[in-house]
Amino acid sequence: MGKLDDPILQVLSDYKAAVFAKDVDRYVDLYDEDVLIFDMWGVWSYDGVASWREMVTSWFGSLCTERVIVDFVDTQTIVAQNLAVVHAFVTFKAVTADGTELRSLDNRLTVTLRQKGDGWKIAHQHTSSPIDLDTAKVIFKR
Known part of the structure; x- marks a missing residue:
């Protein structure tokens, strides 16, 4: 696939491709060295790309022969000079x-990107899903 016209949306396209390929280096390269990630699973936050790499390596390794297809819908972007915010359902x-x-x-995803010399990098990522008020269980289907 060729580069998309919108470099911000290209980051999401690269995200999808790296996850499907289970390519740790390609995936982690989307993130800024000083990234702060609020992930849904097991850890309150990941501070810096090294801790995020450990999680990604474990995630991709746990898949064995499985692949993961990522799909973003209702993607919205806000861009101002060297910062961008993207939110979507994934x-x-x-x-x-x-x-x-x-x-x-399904998750809700918000990422903040910062333009660097080598392109746009994810500086902050936040994933979430709502919690059912009656059962206190996470709602994984939109």
Whole structure:
């Protein structure tokens, strides 16, 4: 696929491709060295790209032969000089080698990007899902 016209949306396209390929280096290269990440899973936050790399390495390694298809919908961008904010709904769909869907979940995603000499880098990422008020369980389907 060629580069998209919008360099901010290109970061999301590169994100999708890196996750599907389970390419740790390509994925982590999307992030600023000083990134701060508020992830949904198990850890309150990741401070810096080195701690994020550890999580990504573990995540991709846990997939074995599975792949993950990432899909962003209702993507909105706000760009001002060297900063951009993107928010979207994102679906992570685990599939077998032949493409059979195994499971999926939806999240809300907000990223702040900073333009650097080598392009746009994610400086902050926040993922979340709502919690059902009656059961206190996370709602994974939009």
